[in-house]
Amino acid sequence: MAGKKRTSRQARHQAVTGWAFALPFFLLFIVVFMAPIAVSVYKAFYKLQAGGGLYGGGEPTNQFVGFQNFVDAASNPGFWTGMLHVIAFGAFQIPIMILGALALALLLDSFLIRRPGPWRLLFFLPYAVPGLIAAIMWGYMYIPEISPFAGNLPQLDGHPFFLAPSTILFSMANMTTWTFMGYNMLIFLAALQSIPHDLYEAARIDGATGWQITTKIKIPMVRGAALLAVLLSIIGTIQLFNEPTVLRSIATWIPADYTPMTLTYDTLYQLSGGHGPASATSILMALIAGVLAVVYFLAQRKVD
Amino acid sequence: MTAKAEGARRGFRESIEGLPPRSIAPTKTARVLTNVLLGFVALYFLLPIAWMVIASSKSNHDLVTTPGFAFADLNWGLNWASLMQWTGDLFPRWVLNSLFYSTTAAVVGTLISVACGYALAKFAFPGRKMLLGTIMTGLLMPVALLTIPLYMMFHGMGLVDTVWAILIPSMVSPFGVFLGNVYATSSVPTELLEAARIDGAGEFRIFFTMVLRLLAPAMVTIFLFIFVATWNNFLLPLMMISKPELKPVTLGLYGMMSYFSPDKGAVILGALLGVVPLVILFLVLQRFWQSGLAAGAVKG
Numbered sequence: 059m060a061g062k063k064r065t066s067r068q069a070r071h072q073a074v075t076g077w078a079f080a081l082p083f084f085l086l087f088i089v090v091f092m093a094p095i096a097v098s099v100y101k102a103f104y105k106l107q108a109g110g111g112l113y114g115g116g117e118p119t120n121q122f123v124g125f126q127n128f129v130d131a132a133s134n135p136g137f138w139t140g141m142l143h144v145i146a147f148g149a150f151q152i153p154i155m156i157l158g159a160l161a162l163a164l165l166l167d168s169f170l171i172r173r174p175g176p177w178r179l180l181f182f183l184p185y186a187v188p189g190l191i192a193a194i195m196w197g198y199m200y201i202p203e204i205s206p207f208a209g210n211l212p213q214l215d216g217h218p219f220f221l222a223p224s225t226i227l228f229s230m231a232n233m234t235t236w237t238f239m240g241y242n243m244l245i246f247l248a249a250l251q252s253i254p255h256d257l258y259e260a261a262r263i264d265g266a267t268g269w270q271i272t273t274k275i276k277i278p279m280v281r282g283a284a285l286l287a288v289l290l291s292i293i294g295t296i297q298l299f300n301e302p303t304v305l306r307s308i309a310t311w312i313p314a315d316y317t318p319m320t321l322t323y324d325t326l327y328q329l330s331g332g333h334g335p336a337s338a339t340s341i342l343m344a345l346i347a348g349v350l351a352v353v354y355f356l357a358q359r360k361v362d
Numbered sequence: 363m364t365a366k367a368e369g370a371r372r373g374f375r376e377s378i379e380g381l382p383p384r385s386i387a388p389t390k391t392a393r394v395l396t397n398v399l400l401g402f403v404a405l406y407f408l409l410p411i412a413w414m415v416i417a418s419s420k421s422n423h424d425l426v427t428t429p430g431f432a433f434a435d436l437n438w439g440l441n442w443a444s445l446m447q448w449t450g451d452l453f454p455r456w457v458l459n460s461l462f463y464s465t466t467a468a469v470v471g472t473l474i475s476v477a478c479g480y481a482l483a484k485f486a487f488p489g490r491k492m493l494l495g496t497i498m499t500g501l502l503m504p505v506a507l508l509t510i511p512l513y514m515m516f517h518g519m520g521l522v523d524t525v526w527a528i529l530i531p532s533m534v535s536p537f538g539v540f541l542g543n544v545y546a547t548s549s550v551p552t553e554l555l556e557a558a559r560i561d562g563a564g565e566f567r568i569f570f571t572m573v574l575r576l577l578a579p580a581m582v583t584i585f586l587f588i589f590v591a592t593w594n595n596f597l598l599p600l601m602m603i604s605k606p607e608l609k610p611v612t613l614g615l616y617g618m619m620s621y622f623s624p625d626k627g628a629v630i631l632g633a634l635l636g637v638v639p640l641v642i643l644f645l646v647l648q649r650f651w652q653s654g655l656a657a658g659a660v661k662g
Contacts, residue, residue: 063455069486072376072484072485072486072487073389073486073487073488074487075481075485075487075565076481076482076484076485076487076490077478077481077487078481079478079480079481079485079565079569080477080478080482080487080493081479082474082477083474083475083477083478083534083539084493086474086530086533086534087496087497087500087534087536089530090382090508090530090531090534091500091503091508091534091536093515094508094510094511094512094514094515095508095511097511098510098511098514099517101511101514103412104458113477162400162458163404165396165399165400168388169388170388170392170393170396171393171396171397171400172393177400177404179645179648180404180408181404181407182648183408183411183582183641183644184405184407184410184411185408185590185644186590186637186640186641186643186644187411187595187637187640187641188593188594188596188612188636188637188640190594190596190612190615190616191612191633191636191637192410194615194619194629194630194633195410195413195414195630195633196410196501196615198417198626198629198630199413201409203425203426204417204425204430204626205430206409206413206429206430206431207430233553235407236407236409236410240407268388289502290502293502293503293504296502296504297505297506297507299506299596299597300596300597303596303616304616304619304620306620307619307620310498319506319597321478322435322507322510323597323600323601326510326513326601333514337510337511337514338369340507340510340511343507344504347504347507349554351451351502352592
């Protein structure tokens, strides 16, 4: 009896202290992560509509429109072309960046490089450059007149080589790859360093070459890190915003709805229908991002 | 290095430092080729930054007429004057704003992340599993998408165009809690906490005098992570801030480059100066990044 009482007092102590330490973060988490989701789900069912008054005029009011905003968002062709843009972007940018990062990490972790420290620092440095500033920097380097490398390249359909409709996705992909390859390399390096070195010793005694150790031990062992890196890249790609926003001020042909994120931002600022339409668009985007991430996750598991 | 010691102990030929025994070490040619290859990769990462330094010194005319990677007349003074003129003397203010937002968000964010991570690691409280699951979901949440409803909320609360609109969202880092949790699990011994409790120390005293010290490496990493994320954020200030004197440097530069057509050299100088504080912080604290990411990746 006494023992039980003490346990429960201890349990209560644990509960109170645990919550006391967790609470400040949790409250802010509710404000910044959970409430916005609730707000956007709620707002997505309303639309600002004129003509509330008896004679058709009057102040525009927010009216419940059911799934109308979702239907509008999903039947907007601009949304789907934007989605195609980011999917096309991700389809070649993510593999190039992840495989490049993995290759660099494997080289730095191998006996081919004796002092990986300086290389690691050099490759990681672009991560310190804010994405927006990297976009401004590369954007200027794409302008033939001032570019150090694009001056003599031909025009494509009357646009500068790097700023033409057929190449602009590659130009954006280059910006993102430049910024994030080193970061992903560091994640792979950290995963490689956590592999127990006895495994390599054992493999060598069994006569494995360096190449076999790389392909048969190291690469399979960093699969978890690769999965996470790809998932985060997919989610980042869906939200592509800085690069198209900056490039629009250099290549003015880029439409406001070039990616779903720029479209959402633009919808919000047109304010023709209040906050509802933008909310519906962002929920639709979040759902697609979630579906893509899950599909990738399942596909990866099936391959494994 | 252990391979060398192994080799020497077993009586192999002396091997090169940092390499395995000669019989299985890569040839010199292979090593030279790898270094050359990495040299080219390094050029890709470094040349744009070098170009930015050079271009920031040029007038609009020199940018067009002189080779990209050669200095012409050093016009830093004129570009600075032009930068100040285009920004209405606000440019230094923007850099200071960025410093203020990043530092404040990182200090508070680190403290609350570590406290939450510690609670998750060391206390059995009801709702712990649920909390952990929610925070892990937050880790994979498309954050930019949250910015739009957040704007609507803050709009309703009258927080738009105040420093709170930047500070509050920037403080919340699920990654920080994740890292704090991993670190607290592995490097805060439960026996130590028990001993302190038996000696009569209160929970808050234990946290502030012992636990924070044990978690120092994780805290530096989380601090850096939030600092960089806040400094680099563009969409959040773009939505929340329109008063020129509250803008961080990213938003200020974007406004300058998109709404007018200022001297490009001046924009590039501004971009460069917006990066310098971050690069310094990075170089000084680089080894903390390493260890912090290591903890994250192992778990991942």
